[in-house]
Amino acid sequence: MATVKPSLAKGTRDFSPSEMIKRNYIFDTLKAVFKKYGYNEIQTPSFENLTTLTGKYGDEGDKLIFKILKSGDYLDKAPDNLLQERALNELIPLISNKALRYDLTVPFARYVVMHQNEISLPFKRFQVQPVWRADKPQRGRYREFYQCDVDVVGSTSLLNEAEFILIYQEAFERFGLKDFNIKINNRKILSGIAEIIGKPELIVDMTVAIDKLDKIGLEGVNKELLERGFTEADLDLLKPIVLLEGSNEEKLAALKSILANSLVGLKGIAEIEEVFDYIIKLSGDTTLLTRIVDLDITLARGLNYYTGCIFEVKTNEVAMGSIGGGGRYDDLTGMFGLKDLTGVGVSFGADRIYDVLEELNLFPANKADSTKLLIINFDKQLETYTLGLLNKLRKENIAVELYAAPVKLKKQMSYADGKRIPYVLLVGEEEVSSGQLSLKDMESGEQVKVTENELIQKLR
Template sequence: MATKPRIAKGTRDFNSQQIAQREYIFSTIKSNFKAFGFAPIETPSFELSETLLGKYGDEGDRLIFKILNSGDKVKKADLKALEEGQLARFSNSLSEKALRYDLTVPFARYVAQYQNDITFPFKRYQIQPVWRADRPQKGRFQEFYQCDADAVGSDSLWQEVEFIQLYDAVFTDLKLEGVTIKINNRKILAAIAERIGAQDKLIDFTVALDKLDKIGAEKVKEEMLLKGIPSEGIQTLEPLFNMVGNFDSQLNALKLILGSSEVGTEGISELEFISNTINSLGLKTATLKLDVTLARGLNYYTGAIFEVSAPAGVAMGSIGGGGRYDDLTSIFGLKGVSGVGISFGLDRIAMVLEELNLFPENSNQAVQVLFANFGSDESLYSYKAIQSLRSNGIIAELYPEASKLKKQITYANKRNIPFVVLVGDEEMFSKRFTVKDMKSGSQESLNFQELLACLKTNTQ
């Protein structure tokens, strides 16, 4: 019995139009990465499980796709752990490798592994797929691309300033105006946790707070209570859930809430530098906004954190995010190397551009001209012209069979090919080409140079 063709949940097939649109986003992001001085690297699609596990917190670890051991290695499974109900330990014994959850931890492993070959500060970009065993929903997939840029080896806050400028440059080039770059600082969150008596539950606190825009304040409070955060402390958080005003007024409110907290004062000082510098430099189309509830639940962030939201009116989660991590490479034995990085959510950006109709009209166009096939002699004459057109940057093809002209014209229409060239005895004798404009229906006879000029003018 034939197998029904289907794909796994959380994954997608892409047609040529969608790929063309994605390539438009890729090329825009990549050109800006290069303009800002980032160099490309690539890492394997899977890493050793020990490289990934324990770097993202309990919730992140739960979403890591593990690769089942094969052959004799399966026999090494920890059956005692299974008997004792230690499912996590049993699962880990079945798997030595896992698909990467993000690009940041593999990058930290890369830096530590090749530290003697790297010149610091090291600026890299990476555009590759990642995998997460998350529940599929709108804008959230189990396989998706991340487009990351990171800089390691410098504590300077100018790095944060540059990443905000990079976000602004990319979204401006994509014509996606009006995005909001939200910023906070994990040091401020640490001070808040200290203020409410939850300093020993910082991870639980930030993971719960990070869900504020998804589940609302009441559910966040319930989750904090379940994690053992004192109810009186949660009441102290109330002003944070509804904090409004501009950047400076929110910082002033934070100063009152945090009092003399050393770590909180440090975080506020960092945000003030970033805000003041961005105000002096300016942004093209984006807006920088302080969001004191922004937490980004990943464990490795230690300073500024970012999240980018789509323009108002577009129902979509974050389309970018990142932050500073001061100690990530130490888990691989390389201490004292600070880093900061951001990521662009390709798939969500594509959905936003589609919704707002912001893809260029020609981004979906592939073949620019189709040569109709009327037989062997005509095809040979046409193919010589096709070779010359291709060498001049024109995407051209010959219909493979000498079918009825109506069939060939229908093929061109279905593929949105803007021009069809007709070659018969008369065209070969006069060394010309009859060019049909598929949009207007008009035809004209041109020599090769005129044909080339026509195609360059009307299709590029």
């Protein structure tokens, strides 16, 4: 049998122990903020029924869903003519009925519907799990990555939207980020824009196109809009709106004039104003809106289920795509039979946040350590004492190891150095008889004598 050279699937990564310490620092920080705002954790399966996921993300999103082939002979019920024609849309339901989850929001909506008699509304949950997308891998974009979602369903209050702004602010400030921007828009404003140019039926096409402004520029957006059924006259009306500039107040004032004849557009503006009012009242900081919050009319979040406020977060300290985003989805659970249950939520992109913190060297130094102490193993006769000490230290919740075999001291010290263990304890016959243990600081090289109790106090 030929030897196969091991490799990773594109868009995936291994994580070493030191990397996992940093990743868990991100997860633990976010969970602490979520809990502070009253959210509880749930988990859902890695894969869902294909029908649960499709039709929720738009045509482009559906193409990025990883489908799972049926077990056994998955081609058994696939007609030969469809196979020969490579008619994928017709073939997929016949050969696949499950898929890896694309995000955490749709599975959450499914969860709420299935558990509606067990939960109390409003229901506030957070979820930290991996998702999968058949996207083209590139820097900051992976096919398997973690999302950290926080959502509330069963509440129409825009207080929730304002709190998500503050959750973003607190989390990123805890990470040490100093220059980040929380963009906000409202899908009702976008609907109003489509309405005043006479193309309300093309709202999805419009939002998908203008959402790409940062990536393909105005010329690219115009080209795509023309391909999607818009006219040159439509583009002339859209251009000043898409390129709208100024402070948040100036943009809102301009939009009120532009959307004066659109009730849905004006409702979207009123919702943005209410969220801004809540932010000031909650934070007590009148400068917060000008410092980190930006009304961005081009923000569309090209997912079909958003119906109200939408969010996206970017850092200005590192060249990176969005590190968070979300919005309100008033009718998502209706797709699963539970009508009139509003929801709103945001997500943190843990993998991109990791890359940002790594590049900016913002991970706490003490998070690089796991084991605090290595006990050197000199010989079998001393194990009775060292094993007892090992047990005593672990009962004090101190992360400690005893080297498993009495090999040369150099090898044991190299092990401690390789794992970045900060302290090494040398326990020979003299130390056991005197009760004065030799503790070495691996960074400074300093070696001191300590009793067991002094050792415990120091490592705590």
